[in-house]
Every structure is written in structure tokens, then in C-alpha cells.
Amino acid sequence: GDNVSDDTAVIQSAIDYVIAAGLASLYIPIGTFKITSTLREATNGGALKIRGEHRLGSALYSDGFAGAVIHVGNSNGHGNYRADLREFTIFNTVAKSAGSIGLITHENGTSTCGDINISSFDQLWLCPGSISMTINGKCELGNGNEGLIWSTPIAGTPSGPDDITTTASPLSLNPNISVMRDIWFTSMTRTALQLTGGQMVAKACTFQGCGNDVDYDVVSVNGANEAFAHGGGAKVLDCWIEGGTYRYAIAVRNTNNSKILRNSISGSSSNSPSNAPKEGGVFVDALCANTVVKNNSIYQFFVGTPTETRLANGAVYTEGSLKTHDVFDNHVVK
Numbered sequence: 013g014d015n016v017s018d019d020t021a022v023i024q025s026a027i028d029y030v031i032a033a034g035l036a037s038l039y040i041p042i043g044t045f046k047i048t049s050t051l052r053e054a055t056n057g058g059a060l061k062i063r064g065e066h067r068l069g070s071a072l073y074s075d076g077f078a079g080a081v082i083h084v085g086n087s088n089g090h091g092n093y094r095a096d097l098r099e100f101t102i103f104n105t106v107a108k109s110a111g112s113i114g115l116i117t118h119e120n121g122t123s124t125c126g127d128i129n130i131s132s133f134d135q136l137w138l139c140p141g142s143i144s145m146t147i148n149g150k151c152e153l154g155n156g157n158e159g160l161i162w163s164t165p166i167a168g169t170p171s172g173p174d175d176i177t178t179t180a181s182p183l184s185l186n187p188n189i190s191v192m193r194d195i196w197f198t199s200m201t202r203t204a205l206q207l208t209g210g211q212m213v214a215k216a217c218t219f220q221g222c223g224n225d226v227d228y229d230v231v232s233v234n235g236a237n238e239a240f241a242h243g244g245g246a247k248v249l250d251c252w253i254e255g256g257t258y259r260y261a262i263a264v265r266n267t268n269n270s271k272i273l274r275n276s277i278s279g280s281s282s283n284s285p286s287n288a289p290k291e292g293g294v295f296v297d298a299l300c301a302n303t304v305v306k307n308n309s310i311y312q313f314f315v316g317t318p319t320e321t322r323l324a325n326g327a328v329y330t331e332g333s334l335k336t337h338d339v340f341d342n343h344v345v346k
Contacts, residue, residue: 013045014043014044015044015046017046018046019045019046019047020046020047020049020051023045023047023072024052026038027051027052031060036059036060036061037061037062037063038060038061038063039063040064040065040070041064042065042066042070043070043071044071045071045072045073047072047073047074047075047081048074048077049077050079050080050081050082050083050174051081051082051083053082053083053084053085053095059093059095060096061095061096061097062082062098062100063096063098063099063100067098067099067100067128067129067150068101068129070100070101071100071101071102071103072100072101072102073102073104073105074102074103074104074105074106074109074114074133075106076104076105076109076112077109078109078111078112079111079112079113079174080114080115080116080138080174081102081114081115082097082102082115082116083115083116083173084116084117084118084120085117085176086118086173093120093121093122093123094121094122094123095117095120095123095124095125096123096124096125097115097117097124097125097126097128098124098125098126098127098128099127099128100127100128101128101129101130102115102129102130102131102133103129103130103131104131104132104133105132107132107155108132108133108134108155108156108201109133109134112133112134112135113133113134113135113138114130114133114135114136114137114156115128115130115136115137115138116137116138116140116176117137117138117139117142118139118140118141118176119140119141119142119143119165119179120142121143121145122144123142123145124145124146124148125146125147125148125151126146126147126148126149126150126151127149127150127151128150128151129151129152129153129154130151130153130156131152131153131154131155131156132154132155132156133156133157134156134157135156135157135161136153136154136156136158136159136160137153137159137160137161138161138163138176139160139162139190140162140163140164140176140179141163141164141165141179142162143188143189143190143209144188144189145191146190146191146192147160147191147192147193147195148193148194149193149194149195150194151194151196152196152198153196153198153200153204154196154197154198154199154200155199156199156200156201157200158200158204158206159197159200159204159205159222160192160195160197160205160206161203161205161206162188162206162207162208162209164208164209165179166178166179167179167180168180188210188211188212189210189212190209190212190213191212191213191215192205192213192214192215193213193214193215193217194216194217195218196217196218196220197217197218197219197220197222198220198221198222199220199221199222199224200219200222200224200230201224201225201228202224202225202228203223203228203230203232204222204223204230204231205219205230205232206232206234207231207232207234207246207248208234208235209246210245211244211245211246213247213249214246214247214248215247215249215250215251216249217251217252218251218252218254219252219253219254219256220252220254221254221255221256222253222256222258223257223258223259223261224256224257224258225257226257226258226259227259228258228259229260229261229262229263230253230258230260230261230262231248231262231263232263232265233246233263233264233265233270234263234266234267235265235266235267244270244271245264245267245268245269245271245300245303246267246270246271247270247271247273248262248270248271248272248273248275249271249273249274249275250273250274250275251275251276252275252276253276253277254278260291260294260329261277261294261310262275262277262293262294262295263294263295263296263297264294264295264296264297265299265300266297266299267299267300268300268301268302268303269301269302269303270296270300270304271303271306272303272304272305273304273305273306273308274306274307274308275308275309276308277293277294277308277310277311278309278310278311291329292326292327292328292329293308293310293326293328293329293344294310294328294329295329296328296329296331297331297332298332299332300332302338303330303338305328305330305339305342306338306339306340306341306342307342307343308328308342308343309342309345310327310328310343310344310345311343327342328342328344
């Protein structure tokens with residue numbers, strides 16, 4: 013933890029020891045710990061607990077290697093349940109280096125995380141196949157190409173323990189019921205938050221200066237069309253999205269029964285029409301049904317020329333029949 017020594021082997025040894033001993037708890041004291049390859053918790057036992065002394069004082073850093081600093085999930089892609097990760101920082105000394113990842117929680121069902129800072133990676137936090145997971149506040153995710161990404165691995169044989177795209181035991185993400193709240197996202201180049209799965213909730217999150225690529229959305233809800241049968245798509249509630257040159261602030265695609273409620277979407281911190289071009293505030297595509305867009309404040313940035321085939325940008329833009337969407341009571345200021 014002296015900011016110079018390579019601490020990878022000793023921390024991996026500690027992880028292996030607490031799992032083998034059935035303790036499942038690792039403590040990270042105050043210090044800055046250099047990590048040069050992925051720290052793995054790769055058993056089927058699950059319930060790994062990592063606790064730092066303080067999220068600003070207990071820090072693990074990458075020297076720019078490709079791969080994750082911490083990867084919780086076993087070698088067949090069917091991950092470890094009941095993980096508990098709190099009070100530490102993960103950062104990269106080579107900002108956004110190719111293939112770098114801060115944290116992977118791989119099919120980590122019924123897990124709880126909070127008080128974690130992650131910065132300067134290509135991808136900050138990946139949650140492939142994770143269901144019924146809570147990310148509960150005091151998390152700061154910044155200066156990455158992509159932020160917090162939920163995805164669905166395909167069924168098949170994984171190529172190795174670090175393969176997060178393929179799983180031998182696929183789980184449906186439609187009844188996901190994962191919750192994330194009070195997360196501060198800053199300076200994300202592409203998508204800051206991607207929600208794949210039904211009944212997911214993002215609440216009271218702040219997105220500041222995110223979405224600096226016109227081909228990406230700040231918040232993307234995508235690919236949970238079966239969720240309607242389980243009672244609901246994703247919910248994005250009480251969030252603040254400011255600045256950026258993104259495509260849409262919040263986009264819902266191929267996902268039924270989502271709720272986009274009480275969010276504040278602005279063009280810049282000075283409330284001036286800047287950071288063009290943008291396509292619009294909230295977008296709902298033709299594959300979505302019963303999507304509610306209500307009580308959002310959307311203001312002062314619709315000045316760019318749309319790249320899609322329409323005459324002007326919209327505060328709320330829906331495809332298909334308006335009868336399948338409830339769009340009302342939004343406050344819009346040009």
C-alpha cells in the first residue's frame with residue numbers, strides 16, 4: 013500500500029485464504045495498492061465481502077493493464093451470490109486505457125455494493141447477468157468511456173474465466189429487480205448507465221458532463237421486451253442529467269412498461285442552449301409498449317440539427333402509435 017510496490021499477489025493470496033477458510037471477508041486498510049493483473053474471486057461459494065477502511069483512503073489502482081482490477085464471478089460465468097463490496101476506490105493511472113475495467117460483478121445475484129469510487133477506465137463497472145442486486149449510494153463513477161453497464165451473456169461455453177459475454181448457465185434478466193441509487197456519474201464519453209432487464213430501478217442519480225459522443229445515450233434502457241409479462245420494465249426516477257453532446261439523455265428501446273419519471277434534463281450547468289448536437293431528451297422506440305414519460309423537466313438545449321429523418325429535435329420523441337405511450341405533464345423550456 014505504498015503506491016509503488018506490486019501488491020497483486022499478496023491481495024490475491026488473501027482473497028484465496030478467506031474463501032478457503034470460509035471467512036469470506038477481506039479488509040483493505042488505508043493505503044494505495046498497485047495492482048498489475050486481475051484480482052479474482054472465482055469459486056462457487058460466493059458471499060465474498062470486501063471492506064475498505066474508507067472509500068477515499070483504501071485504494072486499488074491499475075497501471076493500465078487490459079482487464080478488470082477486481083472480477084467477482086466463477087469460471088463458468090455463473091457468478092457468486094451475496095457479495096458485499098464497500099468503502100474503497102479503484103482507479104487507473106493510464107486514463108481510459110484500452111480494455112481496462114475497474115470492477116466486474118459477474119452474475120452476482122442478491123449482492124450489495126456501496127461507498128465505491130471508480131475512475132479513469134475504459135469501462136468502469138460491468139454487471140453481466142447480475143440480478144436482484146443493490147448499489148446503494150455514495151458511489152462516484154467518473155472519467156470513463158462507459159460507466160455502469162448491465163448486460164445479458166449469451167448461452168454457450170465460456171472461452172475462459174474472464175469471458176463475460178458467454179455463460180454456461182444463462183439467467184433471464186427480465187425479472188431482474190436490481191436497484192441503484194445516489195450514484196454520481198461524471199465525464200463519461202459514451203453510455204453512463206445501461207439497464208438491460210426488467211424491473212430495474214435507477215433513482216436519484218446525477219449525470220454531470222456525460223454522454224460526449226453523439227452516437228450514444230447517457231442512460232440506455234434496452235432489450236427487456238419480455239419484462240412486460242413480469243410486471244414492468246426499467247424505471248428511471250428523480251435523476252439529473254446535465255451537459256454533454258449525447259444522442260438522447262434517456263432512451264428506451266425494445267423494453268415494455270418502463271417508467272421515466274420526475275427527471276431533470278438540461279443542456280449545461282449555466283442553463284444555456286449549449287453542447288449541441290443532441291437528438292432529444294427522452295426517446296421511446298416503436299418496440300416499446302405502455303411506457304410512461306411523466307413529470308420530467310427538459311430545458312434549454314434543443315438547438316442542434318437532428319441527424320435522424322425529422323425536421324426538429326424533441327423534448328420527448330416517441331416512435332409508433334402514441335396510444336401505446338403515456339406522455340404527459342412534462343415541463344419543457346426551449
